Structure formats: C-alpha cells, structure tokens
Amino acid sequence: MKACYDFIKDYWSEWFPELPAYQNFNRRVCDLHDVIRQISSHLITESGIDPELIDFLLDSMPIMVANEKRSGSAKTAGEICDKGYCSSKKQFYYGVKLHAFVQKQPSAIPKLFASWVTSASSADITSARENLDFIRNLNLFADKAYVDGAWAEELAARNVSLVTPAKLRKGETAKTVGDVTLNPGNPLMNSAVSAIRQLIESFFNWLIEKTNIQKASKVRSTNGLLAFIFARLAACFLF
Secondary structure: OHHHHHHHHHHOOOOOOOOOOHHHHHHHHHHOHHHHHHHHHHHHHHOOOOOOOOEEEEEEEEEEEEOHHHOOOOOOOOOOOEEEEEOOOOEEEEEEEEEEEEEEEOOEEEEEEEEEEEEOOOOHHHHHHHHOOOOOOEEEEOOHHHOOHHHHHHHHHOOEEEEOOOOOOOOOOOOEEOOEEOOOHHHHHHHHHHHHHHHHHHHHHHHHHHHOOOEOOOOOOHHHHHHHHHHHHHHHHHO
C-alpha cells in the first residue's frame, strides 16, 4: 500500500492535487474493502468460464497475518483470524484461509470461478458445503480434507462427481480399507487424482508469485485484511 501511495505521489501528483496523507489514504482504501471485493468478483465473472469444460478443482491456502512464533499471541483482525495449521508447510500460523474453486483449463493454469475467506482453523469440508451449494453437473477434484460420505451424496444428487484420493481410517494400513483389500489400481488412482490436483497448487503458486498474497504481516485491521486479499485477486484479472 505504501509503495502504491509513493508511486502516485512521485509520478501522478498533478492528477491528484488533493491526495491526503498516507494514513488517511490507507484508511480510505481499507474502508472500501466491500467495493474491492465486488470489483474482484466482477472481474472473475467477466474472465469467463468455458461451459464445455466440466472438471473443477477445490482447495485452500493460508493467508498469514502472523508466523508460527506469534501465532498464539497475535490479535490482529480477530473477527476473522485465528490460529490454524498449514499441512503443506508443516507449521502453525495466525490468519485466514483463502478458498478457491477453479476450472481446469487445457494447457494453462486453472481459471478462478469462486473464492471466499474463512478463519485459519475452519474445516475445509464445512466451508465447501456452505459455499458450493450452487454447483451442478461437473467433476470436482479435491484432497482428503474433503472426503465426506454425506456431502458426496449431496453432490451426487446434483450430478456432481466428487473425486478424492483414498482416505484410510485410523489404524488401517495401506493394504486394507475396512474389510476390503485395496487392489493395485488404488495407488494409480491416487496418483492420477494428485496429478490433476497439482494444477490448483500451480494456481496458488502463480497467485503468490504475482501478488505476494500469502504474507499479510503488515495488515492491522479486519477491513485492511479483506482489502489486502481482494485487491490482489482483482489485480490478477486486470493484467
């Protein structure tokens, strides 16, 4: 935010003769978080989804307001932030999760269809059930966090096929699931699902590389955090 302000002040000051002090500029941007969210949503919608492609992916990524050392004491944006665990980084953090529902594209990174924010400790499956009640007639690839029999039945009733890796229960080995012996195709199935799911990791990596969205340590308020996240999503669809 400070870099944006300094750039405007240094190169475009005659266009903005009433540019306020940085503190007021920053507060105004934060107060516009709902507008920024709507702009982001509009740009995502305008980017277009191919109705012929039916393979979609779902996952979440951490937005870290405080790192592991401060995850137990941080209080910034406490209305939406809390302490959570990032399994991919194998560390605790304080912040939120950005959830992404994306469409698989041929020879390209997936295209974002919907996104939302939850607290870091929220369960991915609960969030998905609350926010994806609109999806119909597609294949949904997700990781083991989304394995849930009841939700799979709900999706099936809407002609949505939930595809996840096999999830073993506590105490089970890689060779048995309940009373059923896994056949040699199961590891291949898991590998195939993981290969497709890698696409959403590529999307997250692209988003982080372009906007540094994962590091929100300079945010000081809930409004500021929401503006921080959705401004970066919007920027990705402007360029």
